[in-house]
Amino acid sequence: MKELPTSARAVVIGGGIVGCSTAYHLAKLGWTDTVLLERKKLTSGTTFHAAGLVGQLRTSANITQLLGYSVDLYKRLEAETGLGTGWKMNGGLRLACNAERWTEVKRQATTAQSFGLEMHLLTPREAFDLWPLMTIDDLVGAAFLPTDGQANPSDITQALARGARMAGTTIFEDTEVLDLEIDKGRIRAVITGHGRTECERVVVCAGQWTRSFAARCGVNVPLVSVEHQYMVTEPFGVPSNLPTLRDPDRLTYYKEEVGGLVMGGYEPNPIPWAADGIPEDFHYTLLDSNFGHFEQIMEQALGRVPALETAGIKQLINGPESFTPDGNFILGEAPELKNFFVGAGFNAFGIASGGGAGMALAEWVHKGEPPFDLWPVDIRRFGRPHFDTDWVRTRTLEAYGKHYTLAFPHEEHQSGRPCRKSPLYDRLKAQGACFGEKLGWERPNWFADLSAGQQPKDVYSYGRQNWFDAVGREHKAVREAAVIFDQTSFAKFALKGRDAEAALTWIAANDIARPVGSLTYTQMLNDKGGIECDVTVSRVAEDEYYIVTGTGFATHDFDWIARNIPKDMHAELVDVTSAYSVLSLMGPHARSVLEKVTRSDLSNAAFPFASVRTIGIAGCPVRALRVTYVGELGYELHVPVEYAATVYDALMAAGHDHGLVNAGYRAIESCRLEKGYRAWGSDIGPDHTPVEAGLSWAVKTRKPVAFKGREAIERQLQNGVKKTLACFVTEDPDIVLLGRETIYRNGKRVGWLTSGGFGYTVGKPIGYGYVRDPEGVTEELVLSGTYELDVAMTRIPCRVSLGPLYDPGMKRIKV
CATH class of the missing domain: 3.50.50.60 (FAD/NAD(P)-binding domain)
Structure with a gap:
């Protein structure tokens, strides 16, 4: 050696x-x-x-x-x-055997088109011509990707x-x-x-x-590790140019191999392996074939490929593979x-x-x-729940079992729940909360009307889902009265030290060098000007900032900030997420409700937008942030966890006469779409700059101070951009926009939606996406075109906007 x-x-x-x-x-x-x-x-x-x-x-x-x-x-x-x-570009077929699956396949075809990937929709007969070993009696249609292979x-x-x-x-x-x-x-x-x-x-x-x-x-x-089995047959005349085949309704996949077939699948009851550790000398090793467990896959396969009944079985391979949650x-x-x-x-x-x-x-x-x-x-x-291997295994087995099930929009996992709970969890559950989960946190997505017999349970589909009207009620309350969102799951950091201002000035694109009591919405950029973090920063002391970001970005944003504190500066970042609950009081009556439970001056002069104050509520110290993500008057009330229930009860009692109700994350999403607020991970991210995303106003280029990404932003401001985020609205209120729908301008594909949903105040579907042109994109170019959205391979006329659809100050709706 x-x-x-x-x-x-x-x-x-x-x-x-x-x-x-x-x-x-x-x-x-x-x-x-x-x-x-x-x-x-x-x-x-x-x-x-x-x-x-x-x-x-x-x-x-x-x-x-x-x-x-x-x-x-x-x-x-x-x-x-x-x-x-052994590379063979023989293409890949994907089958659909019912109406819901066919809708999924058509939406996948739109996604492929959006991303520039060739994908064709086929009739059952056309699919049979490509894969003549299969029965097609139950087929609705199929999709074919010619550049897939094996x-x-x-x-x-x-x-x-x-x-x-x-x-x-x-x-x-x-x-x-x-x-x-x-x-x-x-x-x-x-x-x-x-x-x-x-x-x-x-x-x-x-x-x-x-x-x-x-x-x-x-x-x-x-x-x-999870056991995964597939069968290899003896040769029986299978053509060498046969495409790979995925039959998700039957949980199976196929490929040709030396004149025979490889056939495997993803059973709903997978078997975990090596829970107590992988054997020391495990290599080039297979597990014992489990014909009993594979029988459920074999039955499904025989219904699709009857020739398997007489084909000789060369081997049933059982090999453990690593899967994630x-x-x-x-x-x-x-x-x-x-x-x-x-x-x-x-x-x-x-x-x-x-x-x-x-x-x-x-x-x-x-x-x-x-x-x-x-x-x-x-x-x-990933985050805190993922340190526990038992939790990871439980969630991973659920994800494995869903590998080929219909991937419905807004679908939630059920395993390993509840894990992380707000102090209000039981109260909200008793009031009809239907919870979703993110990074282990239980978060109310919407509230059922228990008095009307509505069940707090999602019923999934590719059309309007069962919570549509309930979210509409909550949305209306945001716009006309007041709501409380439990946003305890927000990630929260404290940046402390004598150089906290200098460090954050370098990391943040907006100006955070403001007086104590100021709140700043800012991005944090990479050297290309791409948006790595999208946060609010409150200055709570001369040497301390309080940073709030989205639930799912806790690990990512903490890592980004910590890594970019200049080495010669004294500033320490601490995760304080678990110390605070967050009750977001939003709506035109929010101030009236809050005034009933505190003696603090809440007037606009004393407590203006983009500021932070410490106020008292029912004997509880509350850090109140004047900020909104729904487009109405609002306060994020950051409360030490031991006070959360007391503050919540006081607010609900005070808000009864003002129409105060509970609301969930799906109402937040609906409201933010109307107001044009960006969402990191979809509308903005490392591949998008503030200039491209319409957020130049939040970058301190007028101030002569260095910050990470400044040079890239200045180049874009001088030279222009090749993509711009725009808002799209369809006239047909029944269209369901989910994101990834193709954007056409004057008949030419120019991008895809990064997010989509429904705006209840405007009464129409809303989507956001980047209009792209390698020659450059200007406001005039964006607004001068005629637009369509491709939704499940159907062109839908739409209108474009570069500004918010809803203006709460003027109660203006622009569609």
């Missing part, structure tokens, strides 16, 4: 497809002294028993782009390396490994990583059974071993440890993702940031 180097620029741990892809791409970026370490042999973990289907379409444009990169890479890899990959996982991995070696990477098999040497929060070296290699960057692509290994370094990687894989730099990168948890589509995931990870290591917004797979989307 060749000698392990004493130092390397980066060490990749794990020799499956993702590890080899990462090493390959690092070498291509000039990291030629990269070392890849594999505890046994390349592909001996999960890769060797992967089924090898390669699909591309996802609900995120960037993840679709990432999977598309895999296809492009696999096309050229054999010519580059001289090793066969590959041999081990061959692709070996080709990537050869490509990495050709570019300078050194690969060591039979080299187990025993530990990392970490000094004062900094990686110093990798310790193996063959010696020590100094390095500063480690990339862990160790599949189902990643969680336990990372935990030894204090890094949380939420994944668990939300069905998305995990990429990125760990928030707990600098220069510790992760690529794991691929949910049985690691072959489809491997090329793109390795590219993205390598770019992340190389530049310190991903090549584009990868929030759906970013490791920082």
Whole structure:
């Protein structure tokens, strides 16, 4: 065995497809002294028993782009390396056997069109012509993606490994990583059974071993192992050009292999594996075939492919794979440890993702940031509940069981709940709250009218859902009276220290150097001007700021702020989320209600918009923020948790005569769409700048002070932009907008909706999306076009706006 180097620029741990892809791409970026370490042999973990289907379409444009990169890479890899990959671009079919599934498929076709991916809708007969082994009696239709395909996982991995070696990477098999040497929060070296290699960057692509290994370094990687089975038949004349086939209503998938079929599926009752740890010498190992458990999949498959009844079975492969709580894989730099990168948890589509995931990870290591917004797979989307492996396993098994079920809009997971509860949870539940969950928090989405016999339970569909009218009542109360939203789940941070102002001045795009008592809405930008965080910042002391952000962004935003505090500044960031409940009192009567329970002066002169005050309510100290996300007079009341119930009861009693009611997050969403407020993770993110998003007013370019991203913003202000966020409204009130619908301007595809919903005050569906033009986009261009939205492959006329549809000050509705 060749000698392990004493130092390397980066060490990749794990020799499956993702590890080899990462090493390959690092070498291509000039990291030629990269070392890849594999505890046994390349592909001996999960890769060797992967089924090898390669699909591309996802609900995120960037993840679709990432999977598309895999296809492009696999096309050229054999010519580059001289090793066969088994890559075959034979296309992919997806079947629909009922009306709801057909609606889902048509919406997927619109999504594909939005993202520039070719996808065709077929009749049952057209699908049969492509896949003549199947029965089509129950088919409503099908979709065909001609650029999908299949590959041999081990061959692709070996080709990537050869490509990495050709570019300078050194690969060591039979080299187990025993530990990392970490000094004062900094990686110093990798310790193996063959010696020590100094390095500063480690990339862990160790599949189902990643969680336990990372935990030894204090890094949380939420994944668990689940048994996954598929059957390989003897040859029986299957054409070699047969597309891959997914039959989600029957929970099954198929691909051709050497004249036979590979057939597997996702059963609703998956079997977890290695709950007490993976056996020590587990490699190139399969589990015992479980024919009894596979029988449910086999029955479904026989109904689709009758020839399977007489086909010989070569093997029933049972291999454990790593799955995650939300069905998305995990990429990125760990928030707990600098220069510790992760690529794991691929949910049985690691072959489809491997090329793109390795590219993205390598770019992340190389530049310190991903090549584009990868929030759906970013490791920082997880939080406190995900440290508990039992909770992760429970949620992951639910997600596995839903792999092929209908992905209804607004669908909530049910497992592992309730986990994190507001002090008001039981009170709100008794009043008809229907809860959703985010990052473990129970949050009221809407309230049922219990007196009318309405049940607080979501009934899912692709049309109007059962809560539509209930949310309309809450929306009306926001606009005409007053409501309380329990937003305790907000993430909340305290930034303290003598340099708090200087540090935040650098990190925040807006001007936070304002007097104590000021509140500032601001973005935090990357060097390209992209929006990394979207927060409110309250100055509560000369040396302290109180920062509030969305529930799901707790880990991400804390990490971004902490990493960007200049090293020479004295400022400490502390997560205080669990210390405060948040009761958001919103609506034109909000001041009248609040005046009944406090002696503090709430006049506009004493307590203007964008300010923060400490007030007393029923003996409780309350940090009141004058701010709104619904477009009405409003106060966020941040209350120490032990006082939350007392303050809530006082407000509800005082608000009775003013029409005060409870309201949930779906009413917040409806109101914010009307007012044109942006949502991070959909309308804005790292790929969008404030200039493009219509938020230039919130950037301190007029002030001669340095801040992160300033140069990029100034370039855009001077040179213009190539995309602009706009609002779209359809005249037909029955259209359901969800996001990802294609935007057409003058008959040409120019973008897609980033978010969509219904505005009850305007009485119409509302969507937001970027109008794009490589030659440049101006306000005049946006407003001069004739627009349509493609909704489930049907063109719907719409109107465009660059301003809010609703103005509470003038009670003006603009549609």
